[in-house]
Amino acid sequence: MILNFPPPSNWQDFQLLTLRLVEQVCDPTTVREYGRQGQRQNGIDVYGEMFGGIHLGVQCKQMQPGKQLTLKLIQEEADEARSFLPYLDTFVVATTVPEDTALHKSVTKLNSAKTYPFKITYWSWAHFNDSLNRSSRLVEENYKAYAKAFDLNEELLELEALREAFDRPAFVDDFHHELNTADFLTALGETVLFLQTGLLRDRASQQLLRGSYPLGMLPAGECKKLRAQLLTELKSLRAVAIKHHTNGQLNVSRAPEYNARRYAVIATVNEGLATHNLLPVRPQYQL
Template sequence: MALPKTSCAQRGARTTVTTVSQFFQPPLYWQQFEDLAHGMLGEAYSIPDAQQYGRTGQAQNGVDVFGRSRKYGWIGIQCKRLSDLDKDGNPYPGGPITRKFFRDAATEALAFQPSLSIWILATTARRDTKVQGWVNQLNDEWASSNRDLRYRRAIVWSWDECIAYLNSFPELQRWYYKDVIQVRGTADLDKMILQTIALAFSRPAFEVPLLCESPAEFLQALSDTQRAVRTGELLDRESRHVIRKSVGGWRDLGDREARDGLDFVDKRLRQLRSKLEQGRKDKKIREVDGFLDFTDSVLARELEDLRGECVNALNGVLSRWNLPTV
């Protein structure tokens, strides 16, 4: 398939034509994303000796991967990272792009040596027209500059562009699944779904006492968590963009025991949301100084128990899979 004009075709990245387009599991961990960016740069711009730059998970001068194209000169990629860290202390990949982040990252990349002709910001977030507008604006500013900036271009690779590359290059596709995210069967896909759901539970709504939560934020957290359990999509709390996506939700799990366990979690989340909403209608739950306050201690205990059942059931599934609990 042809790549979007706003990305690869904009600066002549190489593509091939395929007849079938399929979805690909985004990388769950930083090293996977950096490896994929390395592979895409090599394929798209015919740079067999592209290199990863700096320490893992820490862009230096706005660049994680770079290489030299015969046609376009030096090209650098920064892989968007979240502030949350995994068990190894590395950031999770992806996340939404704000205008400030984009401008700051582009400015930082100006210090990279050798000087770049193309700077690419890659993210596992979906394509965003606002972001493309910022890219076009920056490129216009650079083009009208009297400095060497007029020869530089910025590009954003969303996960949509990454999917297009994976669909365009069969060897890249096979390498990504086999060696990067290491999907060799149903069990690997199940593991990815469970890891995404576990990350969705790693939030204050399931960690701090209920009295420390505001009603609106707690309800939103429950809704977002239930969405992750059912669809495998995890939303950023503030931007509402998808920041992590697995191949599906609990119904897509191949392991029946895990599927039954997550079915139980989904039902308890639904009960928790329902009781919370009804309690607010009945004025048994109110907001005092921005936090939850209960006039019915029995209801408060029921909500705490339901929340605990969700976490315990999830941890039971994670333990059977030898995955970190929440």
Template structure:
């Protein structure tokens, strides 16, 4: 898919990342863009805004964990002016009291790339690491857009003016459902739900981990479908998965953590298994409906 931008004669069509994308005027929208780009950069849904407007934030607007379980923080600076070293130092001082386990602070700014500031931040980072303190890096507007544009559906949500009309949106629908189909069965989760073979011991740890990660990931990147029937089925798919995952997590307490196992009566266990089996069958119906429609749409991809 191509961004809807102009090129000079003889030049190649630029990618979204190299296009001239204007920074938002709203600080709240800039935070939303940074949050979306952060989840893409670290391939993790486990990032959130820090508190709410008006609360003390200790130099941190967004925080979360990388897939290596490192605590990361982002301070967003929506400014048309240059960012100076003194501003970085001030944000570092604020973040010192955020969390003792903080691994790295990132300053995200709408400002353009600045080689002098980059050199200064690299030196600050090295000094802090040598002192066994959290590191610091800077992300300029170009860096943020590069991250955001690596996922076209996310980029489209913030900059729909860079895309063509409904045809492009339908392509995004197709791309989205294909990704969900691929992600859904990484550990065999969907095959398990859709099968009629109910395993008495519930869900294995690896599969349960896959369920939890996928559900957080899907919920962290909502998608506006241009195809109304798929939107309704997808919403029901998510609701059904939420109910199934909640129950599966409860079942895991019995078999993998030993919690409440002694307190539960045989009658409780029978009831629990019955409820889980019923929910699994309901989830299976929803999954089959979603997959049938998703595959049909994928097979009739708009060109």
């Protein structure tokens, strides 16, 4: 289910939502809120350090319906952000306005001109709406009552996140066709990290794909039991893979064993998915 969440009605709630989103795309320990009305620091309301050492600064623009974000306004805010310390790598104008393709093109052109010492982008409300639909934690902390009215709950989002995490080549492809065993081990490690932290990221871009609570913060219940069980099973699989990983390779003769172990993990995932009639993860191999 995809919901269209309404933008917050006041700047305080919008800035808090922005802060929570930045906590998911950055190292949470680095995220700081500078913005109080009339107290911005060099045009920055929220700051965070992304993984890889990228300094991110966000200016929040809670705009009334009918208002429009312009390139001129973005440039004015970017001019203020030049002197922010530490110096930024990425500057974001976060807004409650709809997506504007023409503005995106103008911002891309501005970045190509390298007028500013950082990359400029903007988050339309579509960006926030997509993030909310992918994060049970954002919904729980900001739109709990609204989501409940549409029967969208934390448990459903949690299960959808698990499905996305395991419906990937590292789990569904026949191990005989595994091209890079280092990638296989990396994928297992990333999935273990997701089960622990609740954050599922794209390997190449580090973009957040799904966001949930860390395992320790999940409320007691079936979802927490399921994630804990999957974590135990996946750690066991990864330990075996590391043990068998010699000279940069895994023994292909063990493919049936890896297929069986992964099949068992997917069976556990599918048991959880079935409780909400979600589509199962389908391996591309048979036992």
